[in-house]
Amino acid sequence: MPSTTVEDYLKRLYMLQQQTERRLVSMGSFAAAVGVAPGTATAMVKTLEDSRLVEYESRQGVRLTDAGERLALHVLRRHRLVEQFLVEVLGLDWSEVHPEAEVLEHAISDKVLARIDELLGHPEVDPHGDPIPTPAGDVADRTLASLAECEIGQPMRVAQVLDQDERFLRFADESGLTPGIDLTVESRDDVADAVTVRAGERDAVTVGTSVAAKILVEGV
Amino acid sequence: MPSTTVEDYLKRLYMLQQQTERRLVSMGSFAAAVGVAPGTATAMVKTLEDSRLVEYESRQGVRLTDAGERLALHVLRRHRLVEQFLVEVLGLDWSEVHPEAEVLEHAISDKVLARIDELLGHPEVDPHGDPIPTPAGDVADRTLASLAECEIGQPMRVAQVLDQDERFLRFADESGLTPGIDLTVESRDDVADAVTVRAGERDAVTVGTSVAAKILVEGV
DNA sequence: GATGTAATTTTGATTAGTCAAAATGAGTAA
DNA sequence: TTACTCATTTTGACTAATCAAAATTACATC
Ligand SMILES: [Mn+2]
Ligand SMILES: [Mn+2]
Ligand SMILES: [Mn+2]
Ligand SMILES: [Mn+2]
Numbered sequence: 001m002p003s004t005t006v007e008d009y010l011k012r013l014y015m016l017q018q019q020t021e022r023r024l025v026s027m028g029s030f031a032a033a034v035g036v037a038p039g040t041a042t043a044m045v046k047t048l049e050d051s052r053l054v055e056y057e058s059r060q061g062v063r064l065t066d067a068g069e070r071l072a073l074h075v076l077r078r079h080r081l082v083e084q085f086l087v088e089v090l091g092l093d094w095s096e097v098h099p100e101a102e103v104l105e106h107a108i109s110d111k112v113l114a115r116i117d118e119l120l121g122h123p124e125v126d127p128h129g130d131p132i133p134t135p136a137g138d139v140a141d142r143t144l145a146s147l148a149e150c151e152i153g154q155p156m157r158v159a160q161v162l163d164q165d166e167r168f169l170r171f172a173d174e175s176g177l178t179p180g181i182d183l184t185v186e187s188r189d190d191v192a193d194a195v196t197v198r199a200g201e202r203d204a205v206t207v208g209t210s211v212a213a214k215i216l217v218e219g220v
Numbered sequence: 221m222p223s224t225t226v227e228d229y230l231k232r233l234y235m236l237q238q239q240t241e242r243r244l245v246s247m248g249s250f251a252a253a254v255g256v257a258p259g260t261a262t263a264m265v266k267t268l269e270d271s272r273l274v275e276y277e278s279r280q281g282v283r284l285t286d287a288g289e290r291l292a293l294h295v296l297r298r299h300r301l302v303e304q305f306l307v308e309v310l311g312l313d314w315s316e317v318h319p320e321a322e323v324l325e326h327a328i329s330d331k332v333l334a335r336i337d338e339l340l341g342h343p344e345v346d347p348h349g350d351p352i353p354t355p356a357g358d359v360a361d362r363t364l365a366s367l368a369e370c371e372i373g374q375p376m377r378v379a380q381v382l383d384q385d386e387r388f389l390r391f392a393d394e395s396g397l398t399p400g401i402d403l404t405v406e407s408r409d410d411v412a413d414a415v416t417v418r419a420g421e422r423d424a425v426t427v428g429t430s431v432a433a434k435i436l437v438e439g440v
Numbered sequence: 441g442a443t444g445t446a447a448t449t450t451t452g453a454t455t456a457g458t459c460a461a462a463a464t465g466a467g468t469a470a
Numbered sequence: 471t472t473a474c475t476c477a478t479t480t481t482g483a484c485t486a487a488t489c490a491a492a493a494t495t496a497c498a499t500c
Contacts, residue, residue, distance in 0.1 A: 005457065027478060037459050042479055044457080059466070059478060089309070090335040100329055107327035109320055115310040225487065247448060257489055262449055264487080279448060279496070 002053075004106040007075045009034055009044055010053060011105075013064055014072035024061040073137040078113055079105040080126035080133075085116050087127045094127040094178070095169035128169075129160030129179040129216070147195050147212035152185045156217035163214045175205045177215050222273075224326040227295045229254055229264055230273060231325075233284055234292035244281040293357040298333055299325040300346035300353075305336045307347045314347040314398070315389035348389075349380030349399040349436070367415050367432035372405045376437035383434045395425045397435050 002010075012033045017023045031041035045062050048054040053068035064072060082101040086092045092100070108116070117123075124140065125131055131140045144159050145151075158181045161172055172178060176199045183199035195212040198204040222230075232253045237243045251261035265282050268274040273288035284292060302321040306312040312320070328336070337343075344360060345351055351360045364379050365371075378401045381392055392398060396419045403419035415432040418424040 003456075028476095031478095036457090038478065039460085039480075040458055047456090086332065090332060090339065092331070092335065096331070100332060103327045103329075104324075107323045109323075111312070111316075112306065112310060112320060115312065119310065223486080248446095251448095256487090258448065259450075259490085260488055267486090 002071060005044075006048065006051075006053075007071070007106055009048065010064065010068055010072040011075045011079070013054065013062065014069060014076065017064060023063045025063065026061050030062060070137050073133040073139065075105055077133040077135070078108050080130055081113060081116055081120070081123070082108060083126045083128070084120055084123050084132070088120055088123075093170075093173075095166045095173065097127060098164040098166075125160070125179070127179070128162075128164065129158070142218065144216035144218055147185060147197060147207075147215045147217060148188075148209050149213075150185060150217055152188060155182060155184055155220045157182050157220040158215060159218045160216040161214060162216065168211075168214075172215070175207070176202050177205070182220060183217075222271075222291060225264075226268070226271075226273075227291070227326055229268065230284065230288055230292040231295045231299070233274065233282065234289060234296065237284060243283045245283065246281045250282060290357050293353040293359065295325055297353040297355070298328050300350055301333060301336055301340070301343070302328060303346045303348070304340055304343050304352070308340055308343075313390075313393075315386045315393065317347060318384040318386075345380070345399070347399075348382075348384065349378070362438065364436035364438055367405060367417060367427075367435045367437060368408075368429050369433075370405060370437055372408060375402060375404055375440045377402050377440040378435060379438045380436040381434060382436065388431075388434075392435070395427070396420075396422050397425070402440060403437070 013025060013030060016025045016029060016033055027038060027041055027045070030045070031038045034041060036044075045054060045056050048062075048068070049056045052065055053071065054062050054064055056062045079101045082104045083094075083097040086097040086100055087094055123132060131142070133139045142159065150156055158177055158179050160179060161169070161177070163169070163172075176183075177197075181199050183197050186196045186198050186204055188195050193209050194206050195209060196204050196206040233245060233250060236245045236249060236253050247258060247261055247265070250265070251258045254261060256264075265274060265276050268282075268288070269276045272285055273291065274282050274284055276282045299321045302324045303314075303317040306317040306320055307314055343352060351362070353359045362379065370376055378397055378399050380399060381389070381397070383389070383392075396403070397417075401419050403417050406416045406418050406424055408415050413429050414426050415429060416424050416426040
């Protein structure tokens with residue numbers, strides 16, 4: 001029933017909300033995230049408000065209602081299950097599935113989604129380690145540290161990579177920074193703005209802090 | 221690049237053309253097949269003509285150009301491969317895949333399509349026995365007889381079922397009239413407008429001629 | 441040839457989604 | 471207070487896709 005466009009707006013809003021205090025998202029950041037002109041976002045937010053999918057206070061910001069969040073999580077579930085499917089069943093590379101899923105997430109029926117979920121054995125995360133919401137709309141919230149802040153010298157395991165960019169993901173792959181890989185942070189240099197990690201037998205890899213911040217790890 | 225709407229118009233036009241002499245399709249039948257008002261079809265045909273996807277002579281009819289046919293066959297290929305995939309890989313029933321494919325055919329990239337094709341072992345027909353166009357746009361044209369006209373008493377094999385309706389397909393399934401099944405036409409009664417067929421050990425099944433005409437068979 | 445019918449095209453409107461640019465307003469600095 | 475700045479909203483316009491209903495036209499019939 002909701003259009004592809006509406007689904008994308010809601011999904012974006014959900015993701016933005018996760019990073020804001022009081023879940024309130026400014027029109028400016030919303031428009032930028034969706035990739036439309038500010039006035040377009042204002043217009044769309046008003047129609048979403050009419051459909052009771054968001055709450056909106058002029059000049060204050062916008063936030064999802066419960067119905068809106070439910071829908072957003074449903075889209076997110078489709079997106080991530082599709083990504084996992086494309087990698088596990090069709091053998092695509094994790095660096096190329098995001099744009100595919102961005103389209104397919106709007107074309108998968110509940111029935112097909114359920115079959116995919118089954119075929120994959122009800123996975124909890126997608127190829128990037130992003131948690132897959134349950135059909136009921138629950139999202140596991142692990143509190144993960146990033147390579148930029150975790151303890152030095154402790155054995156860690158990569159759990160999640162916070163960037164869908166194709167080039168970034170290929171780089172992460174080549175550097176052995178993919179979900180499931182065990183490693184330790186060898187050193188951190190604030191002046192050089194760099195972090196050095198070692199994964200098993202591999203050569204140590206040094207990356208800038210902004211990249212380190214996108215690799216989330218859990219204790220092992 | 222072409223919209224979902226354009227893809228559907230072209231696919232429909234291709235299928236209609238197959239049934240007309242000189243490949244010329246009247247506006248009335250085109251509009252009806254797509255399910256829009258006559259004026260809507262006229263408007264769309266004009267924009268398709270601007271894109272050189274169809275030839276159009278006012279009050280005469282419309283026909284695909286080579287470029288239009290190429291595109292139509294590409295959509296048809298996606299549609300049928302998706303149907304086959306849904307049945308073979310995800311285990312959906314052949315009676316329910318058509319509407320799913322009607323949406324998914326617009327959301328599958330060339331890359332994903334190639335992987336699906338590979339995973340399925342390059343099938344030549346979809347679950348209904350419809351031929352799957354090659355990537356180059358070639359369609360195998362078998363000349364099949366239907367149960368309404370084939371020879372009586374000869375061993376035959378069901379090759380294709382010409383109706384995507386869910387209820388019809390469930391009925392065909394229950395009657396054992398699915399692609400691959402061997403059978404013989406026992407008798408044909410013009411007065412009763414009925415055809416009786418027997419498949420292996422099963423009880424004989426009698427159907428009306430209009431149904432018999434939708435079940436295509438090949439000699440075995 | 442005149443006329444009637446039915447298919448087709450044209451016209452006028454509508455909805456969803458979008459942008460550019462003008463108008464507005466809330467908060468900051470003076 | 472008064473001004474200024476920058477985010478936000480409003481306005482006016484556009485495209486794709488659609489429909490209902492009026493106008494046109496090709497064709498068959500008388
Ligand atoms: Mn999307
Ligand atoms: Mn992902
Ligand atoms: Mn379709
Ligand atoms: Mn089919």
